[in-house]
Amino acid sequence: MRINYPGTIRIVRLPCTGKVDIIHILRAFEKGADGVYVVGCLEGECRFENGNLQARKRVDQAKMILDTIGIGGERVWMYNLSSSDGPRFAEYAVEMTEKIKELGPNPIKLAHKKKAA
Amino acid sequence: MSTRTPSKLEKILAAGHLAVTSECGPPRGSDPEAITRKAEMIKDYVDAINITDNQTSMTRLCSLASCIHLKKMGVEPTLQMVTRDRNRIALQSDILGAASFDIYNILCLSGDHQNFGDSAQGQNVFDIDSMQLIQTVRLMRDEGKFLGGDEIKRPPQMFVGAAANPFADPFEIRVPRLAKKIAAGVEFIQTQCIYNLEKFELWLKQARDRGLHEKVYILAGVTPFKSAGMAKYMKNRVPGMDVPDEVVKRMSGVPKEKQAQEGIDICVETIQRLKEVEGVKGFHIMAIEWEEKVPEIVERGGLYPRPKVVDD
Amino acid sequence: MIVAEKKPIEEIIDYVKDFQKLLIAGCNECVTVCEAGGKKEVGILASALRMYFMNEGKKVDIDEVTLERQCDHEYLEEIRDRIDQYDAVLSLACGVGVQFMAEKYFSTPVFPGVNTCFMGAAEERGVWSERCQGCGQCILGKTAGICPISRCAKRLLNGPCGGSTKGKCEISKDLDCAWQLIIDRLKELDRFDEYEQIMPIKDWSTERAGGPRKVVREDVRL
Ligand code: SF4
Ligand code: SF4
Numbered sequence: 001m002r003i004n005y006p007g008t009i010r011i012v013r014l015p016c017t018g019k020v021d022i023i024h025i026l027r028a029f030e031k032g033a034d035g036v037y038v039v040g041c042l043e044g045e046c047r048f049e050n051g052n053l054q055a056r057k058r059v060d061q062a063k064m065i066l067d068t069i070g071i072g073g074e075r076v077w078m079y080n081l082s083s084s085d086g087p088r089f090a091e092y093a094v095e096m097t098e099k100i101k102e103l104g105p106n107p108i109k110l111a112h113k114k115k116a117a
Numbered sequence: 118m119s120t121r122t123p124s125k126l127e128k129i130l131a132a133g134h135l136a137v138t139s140e141c142g143p144p145r146g147s148d149p150e151a152i153t154r155k156a157e158m159i160k161d162y163v164d165a166i167n168i169t170d171n172q173t174s175m176t177r178l179c180s181l182a183s184c185i186h187l188k189k190m191g192v193e194p195t196l197q198m199v200t201r202d203r204n205r206i207a208l209q210s211d212i213l214g215a216a217s218f219d220i221y222n223i224l225c226l227s228g229d230h231q232n233f234g235d236s237a238q239g240q241n242v243f244d245i246d247s248m249q250l251i252q253t254v255r256l257m258r259d260e261g262k263f264l265g266g267d268e269i270k271r272p273p274q275m276f277v278g279a280a281a282n283p284f285a286d287p288f289e290i291r292v293p294r295l296a297k298k299i300a301a302g303v304e305f306i307q308t309q310c311i312y313n314l315e316k317f318e319l320w321l322k323q324a325r326d327r328g329l330h331e332k333v334y335i336l337a338g339v340t341p342f343k344s345a346g347m348a349k350y351m352k353n354r355v356p357g358m359d360v361p362d363e364v365v366k367r368m369s370g371v372p373k374e375k376q377a378q379e380g381i382d383i384c385v386e387t388i389q390r391l392k393e394v395e396g397v398k399g400f401h402i403m404a405i406e407w408e409e410k411v412p413e414i415v416e417r418g419g420l421y422p423r424p425k426v427v428d429d
Numbered sequence: 430m431i432v433a434e435k436k437p438i439e440e441i442i443d444y445v446k447d448f449q450k451l452l453i454a455g456c457n458e459c460v461t462v463c464e465a466g467g468k469k470e471v472g473i474l475a476s477a478l479r480m481y482f483m484n485e486g487k488k489v490d491i492d493e494v495t496l497e498r499q500c501d502h503e504y505l506e507e508i509r510d511r512i513d514q515y516d517a518v519l520s521l522a523c524g525v526g527v528q529f530m531a532e533k534y535f536s537t538p539v540f541p542g543v544n545t546c547f548m549g550a551a552e553e554r555g556v557w558s559e560r561c562q563g564c565g566q567c568i569l570g571k572t573a574g575i576c577p578i579s580r581c582a583k584r585l586l587n588g589p590c591g592g593s594t595k596g597k598c599e600i601s602k603d604l605d606c607a608w609q610l611i612i613d614r615l616k617e618l619d620r621f622d623e624y625e626q627i628m629p630i631k632d633w634s635t636e637r638a639g640g641p642r643k644v645v646r647e648d649v650r651l
Contacts, residue, residue, distance in 0.1 A: 023469065026476040065473070068438045069481035111483045201583070205630070227590050230582050230600045241583070248587035249630045264630065282591030290589065290612055290624065297587065297625050309591060356592035356599035 003086045005093035017041075017078075018051025025062040025076055032109040035100040036062075037077040039092065045082070052080060071107060075100065121304075122258070124221035124276035125193045126165040128426040129399075130305065130334045135392065136399030137420050138195065138307065138336060139411050140167035143178035152183045155408040156192050162415040163402070164423060165193040165222055167307070171202065174234025181211055185218050195278065196220050199228025204244040205253070205264055212257060216273030224278040224307065225250035248301045251279055255302035277302060281335075282309035283320035284359035292323040299332050306333055307401040310340040310351075311387060313359040321396045330396030337391045340403045341410060342380035345369040381410055381417075388418035430459035430550075431523045432557040433466060433543040438477055441519065444540040445478070448516035449488065453478075453542070454508070454530065455495035456522035463557055465543045466521030468495040474521070474542065499526025505533050512537055547579075565635025565642065571628065573614035580607035586628035 014020060017040035028036050038059055040052035056078045063073030077096060081088045120131045129136045139159050144151035156166055166187055170180040184194035196215050203211065212223070227247040231239050245253065254277045256262055261272040279298050283291050295306070311317045317337070324330055342348045345368040352360035364383065371379045384402075391397045400420065404411050415421045445451055453471050461467030475493045482489040492515070497504040499522035512518075517538040520527040524545040531539040547559040562579040568586075569576055578584045582600045589608030592599025596609045615621050633639065 021469070023472045023476060026473060026480070030476050030480055065438060065477050069442075069477050070484050071480055107484045108480050111486060114486070227583055227585060229592070232582075232600050243584045244633065245630050246583070246585040246587050247590075248627055252627070252630070280591060285589065285591045285593050286595055286606075287589075287593070287609060287612055290608075293625050294589075297627060300625070301587075301627055356594050357590075 003090045005090040006097045008097060009093055016046065016048050016051040017055035018046070018048055020055045020058060022058050022062050022065070025059070026065065029066065029071055029075070029106060029108060032106055032112065034106045034109070035075045035077075035096060035103070037079060037092070037096045039079045039081060039089065042080045042082050072103060075103060075106070122221055122274045122276045123219070124165075124274075125426055126195070126222055127276040127304070129164050129424055132424065132426060134399075134424045135397075135420060136165075136334070136336060137163045137402065137415055137423065138165045138167060138399070139163045139402045139404065139408070140169060140195075140197075141183070141408065142169045142172055142406070143180065143183040145175065145177050147178060149186050152178070152186050153190055156187050156190060158408050159411040160190070160192045162412045162421060162423065164399075165195050167195040167197050167224060167401070170197040170199045170226070170228065171234070172197075172229070174201070174229050174231045174236065176235055181215055181220075184215060184220050188218055188220060193222065194220055195222035195224055197224045197226060198250065199226045200243055200245050200247060200250055201228035201231065201241050204242050208245070208250065208253065209257065209263055212254060212273050212275070213269070216271070216275065219274075221275055222278060223254055223275045224280065225254065225303070226280055247279060248298060251277055251298060251301040251303045276304055278305040278307060279303045280309065281306045282357050283311075283317050284309055284313060285357040288316075288320075291320055292327065292329070295324055295329055295333070296327060299329060303333055305398075306335045308335065308338040309357060310338050310403060311391070312351075312364050312383075313361050314387065314390060316359060317391075318394060321394060325396050334398040335396055336399040336401040337388075337397050338401045338403060339384050339387050339414075340405060341384035341407065341414065342368055342376070343407060344373070344376045344380070347380075381414060384414055385417040388414070388420070392419070430462055430548070431525070431545060432463045432547055432549045432559075433460050433523050433545045435465050435470060435474075436542055436544055438474070438481075441474070441540070441542055442478070442481060445517055445519060446487075448538075450490045450492075450515045451478070451517055451519060452492050452494060452508070452512075452515040453519045454499065454521065455493075456499045456520075456526050457495055457497045458500075460521060460523055460526075460543060461495075462551070466523075468493075470521055471495055474519070496522075499523075500529050502533070505529060509534075562636070564631075564633070565639075566632060568628070568631075571623070571626075573611045573618060573620070575607055575610045575614060577607050577611065580605070580610070586631060 017038050020038050025036050038055050040055050046052045059076055059078040062076050067073035079092045120127045126136055141155045168180045168183040171177055180197050184196045187194040225247050231241050253264055254275055257269055258273050258275055261269045281295050348360055348365045348368040351358045352365055368376055368379055388400055402411055402414055453475050455466050455468050455471035471493045475491045479491050512534050519540050519542045520530050521542040527539060527541045548561045549557045549559045552558050559579050561576055564578050581588055582598050589606055593606040593609055596606055598604040598606045615624055
């Protein structure tokens with residue numbers, strides 16, 4: 001099954017969202033990402049017990065930090081879906097892309113450009 | 118029993134009468150009349166009046182000054198003293214201050230934690246605890262010495278009391294704890310408000326089994342409910358308070374305008390029942406901001422008139 | 430271990446906003462274990478600060494280092510040769526490490542990145558609680574191994590008070606009553622009788638009350 005999702009998204013594969021740390025999310029923004037979303041298994045269906053729950057807490061932490069430093073916490077989200085649910089995956093990708101479009105580019109990227117100019 | 122101090126309270130107890138004490142909370146301001154007015158209402162119905170020491174950690178006019186106001190009106194005060202706010206220097210100093218005004222009763226307490234009151238961000242002291250405060254007063258009185266070992270000129274002459282809460286947890290420690298306070302030198306006990314009579318009587322029985330009722334005068338604490346709301350509040354919100362469901366039900370079972378009277382009735386019935394229990398040597402009536410009801414409670418409890426004792 | 434908590438980023442920004450070259454220094458000991466000031470937290474804070482300044486249009490260089498310990502000369506010396514490159518150091522060590530850093534690098538401003546809380550244990554993942562206040566004369570031998578000084582809200586040596594309710598302290602339903610714990614364990618150890626021995630008034634001169642303390646061991650001095 002091939003499902004189309006917006007080409008602006010770069011996927012980083014991890015064995016479990018429990019591996020996602022706050023620092024990974026922050027680094028992505030530091031490097032200019034406009035948004036980051038973490039897609040984990042449905043809650044209660046983590047193969048490592050609570051990896052996806054941990055991920056959600058870290059996403060919340062990252063949100064808080066991004067809010068504090070003026071980047072905006074809405075740029076990071078956590079989604080859950082069943083591993084076989086391709087269409088839902090694409091739906092979330094579209095939703096996230098819309099959200100980010102509305103928010104505009106990561107201010108860090110703009111700051112980088114200004115510096116370069 | 119013979120007496121060791123000039124305390125009227127001690128004399129009444131030693132003479133074998135049921136003693137009656139009450140308590141007044143000082144105002145959150147400096148108006149002395151706030152104390153004298155309350156004392157005036159009850160002075161002929163009680164043997165001594167406790168003055169609370171920044172109870173529930175709300176800052177108030179100090180216990181010592183309030184006791185002096187009582188003393189000036191010819192009423193016998195009991196100085197409550199908590200170890201929360203004073204180190205051993207301040208405690209001993211205030212005891213001497215009280216003694217200089219011939220205040221003859223002291224109630225040694227640890228005090229509520231400051232986080233209940235208006236100064237939750239403040240420090241606490243707890244240099245010593247209530248048990249050790251009992252020891253301190255006894256040392257000062259009986260040996261005429263400071264904790265530091267030096268001699269006291271004109272030592273305090275104080276009848277030493279403490280609180281006991283038969284309803285706090287763990288229950289099994291409550292009698293050993295009483296024994297410990299007695300070993301520390303306590304001479305009278307005022308208990309937490311009693312609503313659960315069975316539990317109180319069980320506690321007292323266990324104390325009797327160890328002969329403790331003969332080593333200390335136990336005054337049973339009572340507080341009339343003003344309303345069903347107050348009963349519920351005390352049941353649910355006040356740590357270490359045991360208000361059985363039946364009592365709350367009884368209060369809620371009468372119409373609002375009759376609840377105050379019901380509260381007083383319960384209080385009087387408690388006194389009448391406990392009067393007959395061996396080991397109860399008197400009553401401590403804590404009518405919180407309801408002092409005007411103390412005379413009625415004392416009279417209906419069969420505790421009036423108060424006995425006269427001769428001064429030495 | 431010494432338990433610390435991360436300071437709010439706003440507070441940290443306020444400390445360091447006027448500097449151009451910053452070193453964020455973590456510590457590999459207690460604050461790493463309690464996840465407040467180890468390598469990971471240094472990385473997160475550095476990244477957040479970099480983005481903040483970038484966004485503000487400020488050029489601030491931020492370097493990261495995590496020392497084995499900040500309360501020991503040996504490890505603090507490791508940054509001596511480069512300390513002069515920095516306008517300020519943000520230390521994520523406990524208050525001891527921050528001060529030792531400040532003492533050693535006298536002319537470099539040093540700021541704390543964590544709030545140092547207490548000496549405690551890791552009750553479970555993500556939960557730490559106090560166990561000792563360093564009173565200098567340990568009485569655990571008399572209190573069934575449970576410290577009433579650090580764990581009773583009123584540091585009662587002869588507890589429990591009248592507020593102990595269902596095993597919990599009068600100040601919070603989330604806090605065990607230390608004296609309930611002591612009594613339970615005295616019973617377990619078949620030493621319940623000892624409860625009635627009155628604990629004497631404590632000598633607090635070896636505690637904070639006695640002024641700043643020092644331990645000198647002639648036998649281990651060089
Ligand atoms: S008694 Fe003193 S040294 Fe021992 S655990 Fe408690 S505070 Fe620490
Ligand atoms: S309830 Fe227990 S821990 Fe809390 S202050 Fe009282 S004795 Fe201490």
